[in-house]
Amino acid sequence: MSAFLELDHVTKTFGGGGLFGGGSVTVAVDDVSLTIDESEPSITTVAGESGSGKTTLARLLLGSTVPSGGRMLYRGKDFTRLTRRERRTFRREVQPIFQDPFESYNPFYKVDHVLDAPIKNFKLASSSAEKARMIEDALEMVGLVPEETLGRFPHQLSGGQRQRVMVARALLLKPRVILADEPVSMVDASLRATILDSIRRLNRELGISVVYITHDLTTAYQISDNIMVMYRGTVVEAGTVDAVIPSPQHPYTQLLIESIPQPDPKNRWGSEPPQQNWEITDIKITGCKFADRCPAVMDRCHTVRPSQYLIGKQQLATCLLHEDKGVADPDVTRTFQTEQQAIAAAAANFAASNV
Amino acid sequence: MVESTIEETRLSTEQAIRTYRTGARITDVDALVVDGLSVYYETESGTVKACDDVSFTLKQGERFALVGESGSGKTTLAMALMRLTRPPGHIARGSVILNNRDLVKLTDDEMRRTRLSELALVPQGAMNSLNPVMRIENQIIDGILDHLPDGEDAPTKDQLDRTIRDLLNRVGLRPEVARMFPHELSGGMKQRVAMAIGISLRPSLIIADEPTSALDVVVQRQIMQTLGRLQEGLDASIMLVGHDMGLVAQFADTIGVMYAGKLVEVGPVEEVFSDPKHPYTKLLIQSLPSLREKKEFVGIPGLPPQLIHLPVGCSFEERCPSRFDRCPVTIPEKIELGGRRSVACHLYEGETVS
Numbered sequence: 001m002s003a004f005l006e007l008d009h010v011t012k013t014f015g016g017g018g019l020f021g022g023g024s025v026t027v028a029v030d031d032v033s034l035t036i037d038e039s040e041p042s043i044t045t046v047a048g049e050s051g052s053g054k055t056t057l058a059r060l061l062l063g064s065t066v067p068s069g070g071r072m073l074y075r076g077k078d079f080t081r082l083t084r085r086e087r088r089t090f091r092r093e094v095q096p097i098f099q100d101p102f103e104s105y106n107p108f109y110k111v112d113h114v115l116d117a118p119i120k121n122f123k124l125a126s127s128s129a130e131k132a133r134m135i136e137d138a139l140e141m142v143g144l145v146p147e148e149t150l151g152r153f154p155h156q157l158s159g160g161q162r163q164r165v166m167v168a169r170a171l172l173l174k175p176r177v178i179l180a181d182e183p184v185s186m187v188d189a190s191l192r193a194t195i196l197d198s199i200r201r202l203n204r205e206l207g208i209s210v211v212y213i214t215h216d217l218t219t220a221y222q223i224s225d226n227i228m229v230m231y232r233g234t235v236v237e238a239g240t241v242d243a244v245i246p247s248p249q250h251p252y253t254q255l256l257i258e259s260i261p262q263p264d265p266k267n268r269w270g271s272e273p274p275q276q277n278w279e280i281t282d283i284k285i286t287g288c289k290f291a292d293r294c295p296a297v298m299d300r301c302h303t304v305r306p307s308q309y310l311i312g313k314q315q316l317a318t319c320l321l322h323e324d325k326g327v328a329d330p331d332v333t334r335t336f337q338t339e340q341q342a343i344a345a346a347a348a349n350f351a352a353s354n355v
Numbered sequence: 356m357v358e359s360t361i362e363e364t365r366l367s368t369e370q371a372i373r374t375y376r377t378g379a380r381i382t383d384v385d386a387l388v389v390d391g392l393s394v395y396y397e398t399e400s401g402t403v404k405a406c407d408d409v410s411f412t413l414k415q416g417e418r419f420a421l422v423g424e425s426g427s428g429k430t431t432l433a434m435a436l437m438r439l440t441r442p443p444g445h446i447a448r449g450s451v452i453l454n455n456r457d458l459v460k461l462t463d464d465e466m467r468r469t470r471l472s473e474l475a476l477v478p479q480g481a482m483n484s485l486n487p488v489m490r491i492e493n494q495i496i497d498g499i500l501d502h503l504p505d506g507e508d509a510p511t512k513d514q515l516d517r518t519i520r521d522l523l524n525r526v527g528l529r530p531e532v533a534r535m536f537p538h539e540l541s542g543g544m545k546q547r548v549a550m551a552i553g554i555s556l557r558p559s560l561i562i563a564d565e566p567t568s569a570l571d572v573v574v575q576r577q578i579m580q581t582l583g584r585l586q587e588g589l590d591a592s593i594m595l596v597g598h599d600m601g602l603v604a605q606f607a608d609t610i611g612v613m614y615a616g617k618l619v620e621v622g623p624v625e626e627v628f629s630d631p632k633h634p635y636t637k638l639l640i641q642s643l644p645s646l647r648e649k650k651e652f653v654g655i656p657g658l659p660p661q662l663i664h665l666p667v668g669c670s671f672e673e674r675c676p677s678r679f680d681r682c683p684v685t686i687p688e689k690i691e692l693g694g695r696r697s698v699a700c701h702l703y704e705g706e707t708v709s
Contacts (some may be wrong), residue, residue, distance in 0.1 A: 049573060050542070050571055158658055188598060192654070217572075218646050222645075255573060256572060259572045259575070259576040260572055260646060261599060261601030261602040261604065261605040262601055263600045263628065264604055265604045266625065268604075269605055271580075273573060273576065
């Protein structure tokens, strides 16, 4: 069985060429392999700071940018070789949800417009009654009351409502994968819960795989099954959230988790961590990219590029500290497998109990 | 003035008050007393009470965090303290006493000299507050020369150079940054420059409005810790404005919770987090996701009221799980609970401690 979406040793670089040549090269995504399976829908978090390449990874998965190296496969076929028809299906099956619920709307149109347009574009409804029913179902799925939402202008809705309308829009297209790029970072804390909850329901109840891109490990821990942590384009740690969050193995993940401001005044931050040195361009780094900031740095870290080492069954870390352990499969999602099977079994149970 | 190093300032009154932060030096001296401050916006459809009858006191050396959802009036309040409220907004009532002077009554020129030398603002999204076509050093000099207190001579070029190097060093930037333009710096570095400008005249109060809202967690932590270090060196007080309860728990000594333009609860951070009094604070703290245990998401049902059509009684009444017959009828008054805690909620009437 071929996977739904597959990244096979994908690299994406920016810069370098140009009129004057020799510009500095930024490696936004560095040799990343992963698979998104349709049969085992899960929520996977891609976490990292700005500049870690997480948004570039999302753009690759959306097909809005092409890899500089490696291949992206959609249902087993190279993405660059898709026919128009296949590409159109891809556009329906993979849906984005963006960060800013203010900029995704045209302020001159009522919110109905963002829901009408995809139905029209993909000819999903045969009558206007069917269209109305589809829209109402989608809104109810994300916890909105259709009568209170439809017919309004974007500015009449709160940020949380607007973002949920966006989730409903994605839902209308019956996608297989939803890519949510920081969907709650611009929404008030008290409203985040409802949005994340509606995203989780899409996964659990409709079997849609979700790639949740965020810098917020707390919400990642709450909603996702798996996590991959990126640093300067490299996946430095991956695994199930239950393995990674309580016991991070890469020094960067450790720093990241330690730095999260915990809502607990009894448990305050330790000393100030060192600043990142952005002046070294990626190309010049021969060893580990985190070496200059790493508290556990060894001499070899500056010269040897670490591989992905397997820790336990459901966790890998790209760090020489774990060199004694086995080398993991380059496809980081293989680490999640066991968890995925558990979910598939749970989903089958759920389906059986509902018959 | 500019030359003396920041660490030279030491508290004169060692009358420290109880605090939970190790190394904190909070004295019983009132640095800022806000009393009954109201900021209204007059619009065609009525008066918007963005900030209504807010009173609180900040001690010297204290870190006070003002939290609330967007639209709760926290930024309005911060701007009013700086006297930067723009029309149609205006300060309708109240006083802001800083260093024994009422800022509300100062002339515009007096206020300009007070800014930066007595109270400084580290703005929200400081990365956008720098002038893109000016070198960093010139932006720092600009601030110093423009806000120099009365009766002080303008510093010489040498003094300024030394001051700039000193300031950049304090905020953790290399001296070369002085000759750079904002686009050459990362977001975190720009935020550090904004802090350097903020402390350049050694203010006694720093107002930081969501200083790290667009930054990554690690950078956020670095910036907040730098800000804390600067504040301690200056013996200044800080008012942190934001909605990130995690950040508040990590940074502040005291928390003030705003809802629909009113300050509904004030108290020491540890006590408010472990034993919140106001039903809104309770729900807010419950809704925080945790890294330790997986639990169901609990949001706060409903939406805050529109500030232009505030209810007759308590503004939180519609969403409140503990409401009773008095709530829709009368606006709850602030009730002192003792131990620097206060709450504005009918549930606590009769518990007043003077």
